[in-house]
Amino acid sequence: xxxxxxxSLLLLTTYFTAFSQKKQxxxxxxxxxxxxxxxxxxxxxxxxxxxxxxxxxxxxxxxFLGSNLIKYTIEKGxxxxxxxxxxxxxxxxxxxxxxxxxxxxxxxxxRDAIRADFANYTNISPVILVxxxxx
Amino acid sequence: xxxxxxxSLLLLTTYFTAFSQKKQxxxxxxxxxxxxxxxxxxxxxxxxxxxxxxxxxxxxxxxFLGSNLIKYTIEKGxxxxxxxxxxxxxxxxxxxxxxxxxxxxxxxxxRDAIRADFANYTNISPVILVxxxxx
Numbered sequence: 001x002x003x004x005x006x007x008s009l010l011l012l013t014t015y016f017t018a019f020s021q022k023k024q025x026x027x028x029x030x031x032x033x034x035x036x037x038x039x040x041x042x043x044x045x046x047x048x049x050x051x052x053x054x055x056x057x058x059x060x061x062x063x064f065l066g067s068n069l070i071k072y073t074i075e076k077g078x079x080x081x082x083x084x085x086x087x088x089x090x091x092x093x094x095x096x097x098x099x100x101x102x103x104x105x106x107x108x109x110x111r112d113a114i115r116a117d118f119a120n121y122t123n124i125s126p127v128i129l130v131x132x133x134x135x
Numbered sequence: 136x137x138x139x140x141x142x143s144l145l146l147l148t149t150y151f152t153a154f155s156q157k158k159q160x161x162x163x164x165x166x167x168x169x170x171x172x173x174x175x176x177x178x179x180x181x182x183x184x185x186x187x188x189x190x191x192x193x194x195x196x197x198x199f200l201g202s203n204l205i206k207y208t209i210e211k212g213x214x215x216x217x218x219x220x221x222x223x224x225x226x227x228x229x230x231x232x233x234x235x236x237x238x239x240x241x242x243x244x245x246r247d248a249i250r251a252d253f254a255n256y257t258n259i260s261p262v263i264l265v266x267x268x269x270x
Binding site for chain 2: 034039050074088089092127128130131
């Protein structure tokens with residue numbers, strides 16, 4: 001009985017060691033990834049529906065990317081960090097992917113559907129930046 | 136002896152459970168944070184020394200922020216995501232913090248030192264966005 005218990009505890013310990021290791025790797029995996037940032041500049045008369053963007057548009061695009069997508073993020077612009085300057089962007093959405101060419105291949109056939117959905121949440125033409133995660 | 140061993144293993148298991156839980160929390164903690172993005176627009180004649188930025192400037196600023204800083208990131212601009220458009224930004228550095236007012240209080244007295252360091256890595260005047268992490 002006692003030996004069984006010891007073996008069980010050893011297995012549990014091993015499991016949690018492996019599990020914590022996995023989480024640690026997940027936390028540092030961004031470096032070297034390609035990041036596509038879709039940035040929506042603020043200007044007078046421009047609108048942005050964050051609720052639609054978060055619950056409909058971004059999940060739709062993320063769904064096109066498959067296992068190439070590591071994660072995606074959404075942020076809401078609050079202010080310029082420089083006093084008396086206008087807000088630079090109302091919102092930014094980003095996709096962290098392993099391969100830029102795989103991203104382009106996945107987006108290509110769905111470009112019309114993605115563009116058609118723009119009118120459902122914004123009247124802004126986004127700026128798009130492709131970058132590499134350095135840190 | 137056996138009881139001691141069992142107790143040791145139980146303690147180990149508890150430790151790894153707590154440890155893995157901590158890692159899990161770290162992975163989802165970004166939502167709700169304030170993000171300050173320092174974005175360096177590309178233009179002809181503009182220069183940016185990424186090595187200095189990564190090894191000297193960003194660690195210096197991060198050091199001013201103390202426990203308010205959750206993490207900071209650096210990315211290197213590669214291209215516009217829209218064909219035939221110029222690169223929007225050469226580089227972006229970001230700070231994820233818990234409190235904007237604590238960030239401002241920490242940066243204030245160090246603003247001159249931060250600005251004086253700009254000339255060591257770039258001749259670009261950055262755009263600065265304060266945003267809230269939605270997802």
